[in-house]
Amino acid sequence: xxxxxxxxxxxxxxxxxxxxxxxxxxxxxxxxxxxxxxxxxxxxxxxxxxxxxxxxxxxxxxxxxxxxxxxxxxxxxxxxxxxxxxxxxxxxxxxxxxxxxxxxxxxxxxxxxxxxxxxxxxxxxxxxxxxxxxxxxxxxxxxxxxxxxxxxxxxxxxxxxxxxxxxxxxxxxxxxxxxxxxxxxxxxxxxxxxxxxxxxxxxxxxxxxxxxxxxxxxxxxxxxxxxxxxxxxxxxxxxxxxxxxxxxxxxxxxxxxxxxxxxxxxxxxxxxxxxxxxxxxxxxxxxxxxxxxxxxxxxxxxxxxxxxxxxxxxxxxxxxxxxxxxxxxxxx
Numbered sequence: 175x176x177x178x179x180x181x182x183x184x185x186x187x188x189x190x191x192x193x194x195x196x197x198x199x200x201x202x203x204x205x206x207x208x209x210x211x212x213x214x215x216x217x218x219x220x221x222x223x224x225x226x227x228x229x230x231x232x233x234x235x236x237x238x239x240x241x242x243x244x245x246x247x248x249x250x251x252x253x254x255x256x257x258x259x260x261x262x263x264x265x266x267x268x269x270x271x272x273x274x275x276x277x278x279x280x281x282x283x284x285x286x287x288x289x290x291x292x293x294x295x296x297x298x299x300x301x302x303x304x305x306x307x308x309x310x311x312x313x314x315x316x317x318x319x320x321x322x323x324x325x326x327x328x329x330x331x332x333x334x335x336x337x338x339x340x341x342x343x344x345x346x347x348x349x350x351x352x353x354x355x356x357x358x359x360x361x362x363x364x365x366x367x368x369x370x371x372x373x374x375x376x377x378x379x380x381x382x383x384x385x386x387x388x389x390x391x392x393x394x395x396x397x398x399x400x401x402x403x404x405x406x407x408x409x410x411x412x413x414x415x416x417x418x419x420x421x422x423x424x425x426x427x428x429x430x431x432x433x434x435x436x437x438x439x440x441x442x443x444x445x446x447x448x449x450x451x452x453x454x455x456x457x458x459x460x461x462x463x464x465x466x467x468x469x470x471x472x473x474x475x476x477x478x479x480x481x482x483x484x485x486x487x488x489x490x491x492x493x494x495x496x497x498x499x500x501x502x503x504x505x506x
Contacts, residue, residue: 181208190500196230212246220293223280227279278345287407316328322388326378396411421439422441426443439458446464455471490506
């Protein structure tokens with residue numbers, strides 16, 4: 175079982191935090207988005223993933239590859255890396271991994287976090303599309319079903335034809351079928367209205383070939399695509415994962431849960447919380463921090479922060495405000 179994970183986008187809506195770190199490698203309470211995605215599938219699938227195929231941007235360096243490889247090695251998986259040279263759509267991103275599109279696999283876009291019930295059934299389907307029931311489907315692509323089978327995919331329907339929003343997660347029994355359809359789309363230059371190649375168009379062709387499409391649902395779908403959404407998702411995870419909060423050192427400080435303090439992190443003479451994630455190796459001294467994220471190895475000293483995000487290795491001193499500081503920045 176392969177996990178095909180396109181992550182070539184630059185994550186512009188979470189800048190400055192994605193200037194150095196790709197969005198899927200941002201930490202959410204001690205684990206990157208990619209780690210959380212891999213671990214979810216390891217838990218719920220009938221067959222555990224054996225390989226991670228990461229589609230990266232052309233400017234992603236060795237540090238990104240090393241981090242992703244480490245994630246795979248820790249979980250007994252093999253790591254493969256491919257590059258999407260130009261951002262030409264979801265199908266184009268998947269096709270960048272053309273030589274890996276064989277056998278069974280999951281295509282998952284690392285823009286959101288999600289949860290689902292264990293023991294997901296993949297039997298009797300050529301493709302399983304994960305969906306989330308939503309009240310207003312007009313902002314999403316949706317799956318239209320007859321009984322258990324999907325009969326069509328529709329982008330942003332203006333009439334209520336389905337409440338099952340597609341969330342960018344697909345199981346494909348034979349990836350080569352998907353590869354062939356995307357290859358034909360690109361050869362014939364079959365793009366959508368924006369000039370990009372859509373994955374749903376490839377699936378439509380597979381539907382016309384009478385392959386069996388079914389849906390599976392998620393119990394939780396959390397957006398990480400913007401700074402407010404990432405902060406809100408972190409709050410949800412903090413409130414949910416309360417048994418794994420304390421790893422670092424706390425000295426003469428008041429902690430108002432939920433607060434995560436990562437390995438090697440240090441809190442001294444401070445009031446922290448609620449809803450704060452202090453990532454690995456970060457230090458907070460003489461400060462009041464609530465509703466915020468302090469990323470790995472950052473330093474906060476004599477500051478009062480709320481609704482803030484402090485980037486990796488950043489330094490914030492004597493500040494009292496709501497701020498977003500990128501990696502390695504110095505403020506104060």
